[in-house]
Amino acid sequence: MKKTLGTALLAGTVLGGAAWAEDVTLTIESWRNDDITIWQETLIPAFEAANPGIKVAFSPSAPADYNAVLNSKLDAGSAGDLITCRPFDASLELYNKGQLADLTSLASMANFSDVAKSAWQTDDGAATFCVPMASVIHGFLYNADAFAELGIEPPTTEEEFFAVLDKIKEDGTYIPMAMGTQDQWEAATMGYQNIGPNYWKGEEGRKALIEGTQKLTDEPWVAPFVQLAKWKDYLGDGFEAQTYPDSQNLFTLGRAAIYPTGSWEIGVFNPQVSFTMGAFPPPVPKAGDECYISDHTDIALGMNAKTGHPEEAKKFLEWVGSPEFATLYANALPGFFSLNSTAVEMEDPLAKEFVSWREKCQPTIRSTYQILSRGTPNLENETWNASANVVRGAETPEDAAKRLQEGLASWYEPQKAQ
Structure with a gap:
């Protein structure tokens, strides 16, 4: 009896250790500190439910401090796995410094037009380094x-x-x-x-x-x-x-x-x-x-080139590029309009008013x-x-x-x- 129980406990410890070792936590750096509850209550739970073994932590900085904080973290090697990308030059500089990974080969990039991707590409369009999320x-x-x-x-x-x-x-x-x-x-x-x-x-x-x-x-x-x-x-x-x-x-x-x-x-x-x-x-x-x-093409998500979890980070980014994410994000955060080529039905009347201007202006x-x-x-x-x-x-x-x-x-x- 004792031997059987001991063996079971040992097996449980080993299996528990293996399960624990497989759990990976990805950290998102962002300047959007006002939408933290949307990430914590809507977006991250949806991803985690479909991807057991991957946990995601949303860790924003104050908007005015973000660039400086992020740059110092990247230089020190302490930045999160996923980097929220400002459009054009600020993110291009990070890519040119080797701090953002090339994401051109992600399958979900097919869900975005050249215009949507242009804010997070090299000048020649050869490399795309962030997955487009929204315009304002x-x-x-x-x-x-x-x-x-x-x-x-x-x-x-x-x-x-x-x-x-x-x-x-x-x-x-x-x-x-x-x-x-x-x-x-x-x-x-x-x-x-x-x-x-x-x-x-x-x-x-x-x-x-x-x-x-x-x-x-x-x-x-x-x-x-x-x-x-x-x-x-x-x-x-x-x-x-x-x-x-x-x-x-x-x-x-x-x-x-x-x-x-x-x-x-x-x-x-x-x-x-x-x-x-x-x-x-x-x-x-x-x-x-x-x-x-x-x-304005406003916000995207990229991968820290030095992340210790590149495969898990890519899995999250593939999801960010999906129609499912586009629908969740655009309705959880009305006024941030999806850049995904898949049409998103919005519920908020004020968001509908803003986006209607695209038809006439x-x-x-x-x-x-x-x-x-x-x-x-x-x-x-x-x-x-x-x-x-x-x-x-x-x-x-x-x-x-x-x-x-x-x-x-x-x-x-x-x-x-x-």
Whole structure:
């Protein structure tokens, strides 16, 4: 009896040890710290249920710190197995340094178009190093109850936009628009990059800047700054010291009527607001103009080239590239629109509103993200500063554009001889 029991215990220990040895934990690095519950409660459980023996831990950093934290972890060899990828140059640099693995051969890459993959490829398109997850669309959220109360319709032109802001300001019940300049990136991302494509005509202007046939001092690139300079009168007292979370709170608490932003806020705001939200695309300069939207390839997932678990990491990435993941992700996180070629039926009405703009407006991506921020000064970061300065009135639109152009021309060859 004792011998049999001892043998059974020994066998159990060995088998238990073997089972334990087979369990692998993959860690995901990310800058998205606001969607941690979606990963923990929806996405990861779905994967783990179908893949026993592989555990996944979601380990985000603060958005503003992510690049620096990730780079130091990768350099130190302590980064997670899976790396959430920013689009274009930041991730391309990691791939060129040998820190992101080449994922071109993943079977699930067939589920993405060349456009979807372009944000995470080498310039020649030969290697793809992250699995595309989602794009986000820029626009304006508004308090539909406040608009109804004041008899206001969503504006479609720049003239209508400022007429709406004037009416809200005159009434005095609401701050017309919630945006601060303390964090700087807010003024650029929610301001300049939001309204700008209507002036520089989306991809036409963005590519002309890369080719060197347009300059940042040309009228289409100065015009968005001219509009931003007018926003100052509608942002409420103390906007200069207002942070991004402050702006979010002003809107979700019902104190501001309009919030310049993008679809990424839908999932964050839905459970917080007690009013009906609506959305409108960036108003066109004048009636009859073609509209453009920033439909920005935003987020993807890659593999740490030095992961100790490459096969398990690839298995997870194959799943991230699947229609199942696309449907789960797009509905768990409304406002992050799947880049998978398989159509995803969305449930959230506000997400449907944002994505409907693709049917009537020309899409583009943020102008600073591809190629133009590879040098020093970094055009993306300089645009943050310039946009905040223009909104505050610390720099004129023309001076801001001139400074950005001089910075770009100091290192970017196609702009040097202009």
